Amino acid sequence: MTDWSAITQRVEGCLPTGAISGADGLPLDEVPARLVCTPTDVGQLRELVRVAAAAQCPIYPLGGRTLLGLGLPGRGEGIGASTLKLDRVIDYPARDMTITVEAGIRVGKLQEMLAAEGQRLPIDVPRAAEATLGGAIATNVSGPRRYGYGTLRDYVIGVSVVDAQGNETRAGGRVVKNVAGYDLCKLYTGSLGTLGIITQVTLKLRPIPEAAGVVWAKFDAIEQVAVAIDRLAASATRPVAIEVLNAAAAEHVAANTSEPLPCRPWIVAIGFEESTEAVRWQCEHVQSELNGLDVWFQSLEGDRARRVLASLGEFQAAQPGAATFKANFLGSCTVEFLDGAQRQPVDWSVAAHAGSGVAFGHVLPPADPEQVQVSLNRLLSHAAALRGNLVVRRCPAAWKGTTPAWGRPRDDMWLMQAIRRKLDPQHLLNPGRFVTDV
Amino acid sequence: MVHRLQGIVGPDGYIASPAELVVYECDGYTIEKNVPDVVVFPTSTEQVVAIVQLCNELDVPFVPRGAGTSLAGGCLPVGGGVMITTTRMNRILEINTRDRYAVVEPGVVNIWLTNKLKGTGLHYAPDPSSQGACTIGGNVATNSGGPHTLKYGVTVNHVLGLEFVLPDGRVVETGGVAEDNPGYDLTGLIVGSEGTFGVCTKAIVRLTRDPETCRTLLGVFESVDDATNSISAIIAAGIVPAALEMMDRLIIKAVEEAFRFGFPLDAGAVLLIEVDGLAAGLDREAERITAICQANGCREVRAARDAAERLLLWKCRKQAFGAIGRLANSYCTQDGVVPRTRLPHILREITRIGEKYGIAIANVFHAGDGNIHPILLFDERDADQTRRVLAASHEILEECIRCGGSVTGEHGIGVEKIDFMPLLFSTSDLATMLAVRETFNPTGRCSPAKMFPGGARCIERSSAVRAAM
Numbered sequence A: 001m002t003d004w005s006a007i008t009q010r011v012e013g014c015l016p017t018g019a020i021s022g023a024d025g026l027p028l029d030e031v032p033a034r035l036v037c038t039p040t041d042v043g044q045l046r047e048l049v050r051v052a053a054a055a056q057c058p059i060y061p062l063g064g065r066t067l068l069g070l071g072l073p074g075r076g077e078g079i080g081a082s083t084l085k086l087d088r089v090i091d092y093p094a095r096d097m098t099i100t101v102e103a104g105i106r107v108g109k110l111q112e113m114l115a116a117e118g119q120r121l122p123i124d125v126p127r128a129a130e131a132t133l134g135g136a137i138a139t140n141v142s143g144p145r146r147y148g149y150g151t152l153r154d155y156v157i158g159v160s161v162v163d164a165q166g167n168e169t170r171a172g173g174r175v176v177k178n179v180a181g182y183d184l185c186k187l188y189t190g191s192l193g194t195l196g197i198i199t200q201v202t203l204k205l206r207p208i209p210e211a212a213g214v215v216w217a218k219f220d221a222i223e224q225v226a227v228a229i230d231r232l233a234a235s236a237t238r239p240v241a242i243e244v245l246n247a248a249a250a251e252h253v254a255a256n257t258s259e260p261l262p263c264r265p266w267i268v269a270i271g272f273e274e275s276t277e278a279v280r281w282q283c284e285h286v287q288s289e290l291n292g293l294d295v296w297f298q299s300l301e302g303d304r305a306r307r308v309l310a311s312l313g314e315f316q317a318a319q320p321g322a323a324t325f326k327a328n329f330l331g332s333c334t335v336e337f338l339d340g341a342q343r344q345p346v347d348w349s350v351a352a353h354a355g356s357g358v359a360f361g362h363v364l365p366p367a368d369p370e371q372v373q374v375s376l377n378r379l380l381s382h383a384a385a386l387r388g389n390l391v392v393r394r395c396p397a398a399w400k401g402t403t404p405a406w407g408r409p410r411d412d413m414w415l416m417q418a419i420r421r422k423l424d425p426q427h428l429l430n431p432g433r434f435v436t437d438v
Numbered sequence B: 001m002v003h004r005l006q007g008i009v010g011p012d013g014y015i016a017s018p019a020e021l022v023v024y025e026c027d028g029y030t031i032e033k034n035v036p037d038v039v040v041f042p043t044s045t046e047q048v049v050a051i052v053q054l055c056n057e058l059d060v061p062f063v064p065r066g067a068g069t070s071l072a073g074g075c076l077p078v079g080g081g082v083m084i085t086t087t088r089m090n091r092i093l094e095i096n097t098r099d100r101y102a103v104v105e106p107g108v109v110n111i112w113l114t115n116k117l118k119g120t121g122l123h124y125a126p127d128p129s130s131q132g133a134c135t136i137g138g139n140v141a142t143n144s145g146g147p148h149t150l151k152y153g154v155t156v157n158h159v160l161g162l163e164f165v166l167p168d169g170r171v172v173e174t175g176g177v178a179e180d181n182p183g184y185d186l187t188g189l190i191v192g193s194e195g196t197f198g199v200c201t202k203a204i205v206r207l208t209r210d211p212e213t214c215r216t217l218l219g220v221f222e223s224v225d226d227a228t229n230s231i232s233a234i235i236a237a238g239i240v241p242a243a244l245e246m247m248d249r250l251i252i253k254a255v256e257e258a259f260r261f262g263f264p265l266d267a268g269a270v271l272l273i274e275v276d277g278l279a280a281g282l283d284r285e286a287e288r289i290t291a292i293c294q295a296n297g298c299r300e301v302r303a304a305r306d307a308a309e310r311l312l313l314w315k316c317r318k319q320a321f322g323a324i325g326r327l328a329n330s331y332c333t334q335d336g337v338v339p340r341t342r343l344p345h346i347l348r349e350i351t352r353i354g355e356k357y358g359i360a361i362a363n364v365f366h367a368g369d370g371n372i373h374p375i376l377l378f379d380e381r382d383a384d385q386t387r388r389v390l391a392a393s394h395e396i397l398e399e400c401i402r403c404g405g406s407v408t409g410e411h412g413i414g415v416e417k418i419d420f421m422p423l424l425f426s427t428s429d430l431a432t433m434l435a436v437r438e439t440f441n442p443t444g445r446c447s448p449a450k451m452f453p454g455g456a457r458c459i460e461r462s463s464a465v466r467a468a469m
Helices: A004-014 A042-054 A107-115 A133-138 A184-188 A222-233 A247-255 A276-289 A302-317 A331-342 A369-385 A397-401 A413-423 B002-009 B018-024 B045-058 B110-116 B136-142 B186-190 B224-236 B249-259 B282-295 B307-318 B320-326 B340-357 B383-402 B418-424 B427-440 B463-468
Strands: A033-037 A059-062 A078-082 A089-091 A098-102 A156-162 A168-172 A197-204 A211-219 A241-246 A266-274 A295-301 A324-328 A348-353 A358-363 A389-394 B038-040 B062-065 B082-085 B092-096 B101-104 B159-165 B171-175 B199-206 B213-221 B243-248 B269-277 B298-303 B330-333 B361-365 B374-378
Touching: A004 A033, A004 A042, A033 A059, A042 A059, A042 A078, A042 A156, A042 A197, A059 A133, A059 A197, A098 A107, A107 A133, A133 A197, A156 A184, A168 A184, A168 A197, A168 B427, A184 B186, A184 B427, A211 A222, A211 A276, A211 A302, A222 A241, A222 A266, A222 A276, A222 A331, A241 A247, A241 A302, A241 A331, A247 A266, A247 A302, A247 A348, A266 A276, A266 A302, A276 A295, A295 A302, A302 A348, A324 A369, A331 A348, A331 A358, A331 A369, A358 A369, A369 A389, A369 A397, A413 B427, B002 B038, B002 B045, B018 B038, B045 B062, B045 B082, B045 B159, B045 B199, B062 B136, B092 B110, B110 B136, B136 B199, B159 B186, B171 B186, B213 B224, B213 B282, B213 B307, B224 B243, B224 B269, B224 B282, B224 B340, B243 B249, B243 B307, B249 B269, B249 B307, B249 B320, B249 B361, B269 B282, B269 B307, B282 B298, B307 B320, B320 B361, B320 B374, B330 B383, B340 B361, B340 B383, B374 B383, B383 B418, B418 B427
Parallel strands: A033 A078, A059 A078, B038 B082, B062 B082
Antiparallel strands: A089 A098, A098 A197, A156 A168, A156 A197, A211 A266, A211 A295, A241 A266, A241 A348, A324 A358, A324 A389, A348 A358, B092 B101, B101 B199, B159 B171, B159 B199, B213 B269, B213 B298, B243 B269, B243 B361, B330 B374, B361 B374
């Protein structure tokens, strides 16, 4: 039995007053934290982890709490370790286009600071005002613009973590090109905090493009969408996002833009970000490339386009119903996947990054819980047949035994498990929650 | 052992005679040499597995090797043993232009893939200067860069998945043709592991759209200072050129003698700047760069007139190392990195250090990334010169670390830079990296004595090797 009064006493000894709170607001069936600790520096976090490790007490890392539904329910009551107070800017040499910050910084605040220098981290992080950078990295968040800019693994050039023994370890560095030592930044990105609690990050940055444009294309037939995205794959233009939306998804996206955009039955939203001349040329040219198809266009520029791009990026965080999935597959199979999603026993609101082969879907109410679970399993098989996989991003904890929370395990699972055992032999960091626990 | 290796790879699949083995005694880092006991040339994953299993059975170390073009001794066979050269696993297995990936064997030469893709509108973006010789397997091992990685990213940004033979002979596949498979990014971890995790036997690489067009500029500067200040100013202005390379006076002289481009021999430095993308807006970007160079004391900015002139410019840059032979008997190239704003400082330091040790140093490097390549010229037959080259190299790299940089941008730690690891990383950082290596390579049999100081030489050229041979 865990002696909570002893642990609490020792935790109080290493944290300042007010740094310990109850687990109010946490989904305890997913993250069974008895108390939440919010250290104000890395030294305190290290001490906290040491105390927990000595007591073999699970640790649940917490950031902005925007994606706690991801993963399986935690195994064993433990301590929530919040990084929200580790949010200092360590160094921002803007002329080098890099920044080093503590990982608890909110992504929105980070982007604001970067924007003041005309720079940004070009990753779509939904609910950025709440989401922390460390949380975004631990969950490897990405959105529609990954087609143009890649994902977090392409921008995290240095990282520090507090490991399961309470040591702070660092990998990478602060320069944009660096191959000294193993690139553990890659290992931590998407690790859901199971190999260490991310405490500090150095990012490579990009300039904010001068202009933005979106071509919102409405199609009546899914077959025409298929032709369109094949053409877009070979387009003379260079979209940063090619998003295919079914009607429900398009309506959700449009509602957040205050634009009277048509949404039925199929939308392809094509995003451009570059110089003013290049954006204008592309918005016109891409329409000419899709000529001959049964399609209706609306072209948006400037802030109107930026609002649409932002809304497309937020779609994955919508919660119309009880469950959300993220599927991956070959990009050329996007329409095939969407077609499959339309033929389910329940209705899904689906948006797909057609260039990257990634789709997010939310179940639409009302939906029979049993049918939703059946549908998730079918969609997994469907994605797997298209050489991909499917992860349930959010659903009631009670469903997690019967839905594919982490999709189908792959051949390299044993190696992932071996790495985790090596770095966290007591299995204290987010126990039970990750794909290696399936 | 040789007999049994012959059973695996056939009579033409190995080398064991001392005269032939000499070719494999080093890579582009020629200061340390050691011949392997035998070199094998497998042609399939199954053969690699059998070789690795045999090494385990007979307790012999092994080291994978591509074309041996890197500069840090990454494929030096420390302690001898078996060298597994992947150059005969050189098939391009699949090209999918719609989903923009290719599946290749590790021995495929980097430029073969891009050549094969001509006409498809796609290319393989990482373009090391040695791309005419280096293999994609070797690129995966060192996470190679190249001039155009400034905009397009290094090797790891273009690898989607791998097939790997682990040091115990097990085969593992990571990643895949679809992006974002759940779980740890083992592919990203393995890229750049310098052959210490096993032998890469297959790679799924991302293909990149060809840019519609490009503008290639040559900026001529009176001094290295003016050139490096321009580089910092271009980056600070939020411009991401496709490539931004610098050559100093010594290099200009060597490449001019070799290729007769028409470089001004009295210039202190030249910048080779390329911007690419859509035609719309590109001229304006080129004009902005020109204005920045002029504001930083540029003598003139010339634009390449046509594709032929552009190709010649790039030939000069990429084959600059080959032209060094005109300047000295031997050379040692360093691979440090500094924050880009620190380039003026590090170049001044390089000059000072060269003078201090009486060593001529030429500079040709990936300026936009802050990745310097000082080339220290010497005669390896002269022991004192060699000693001074090593001392000067160390001092340059230590200065890179002081600037907040790194000792290697694209060639790896290998054997050459092991002593710097404790300067870059804490004991705890190194312990974590070693724990990861132990997961893949618990006995240290694969690529012994690489990357990490101490403890790594657990397999010396032991009696076991002798007995097995």
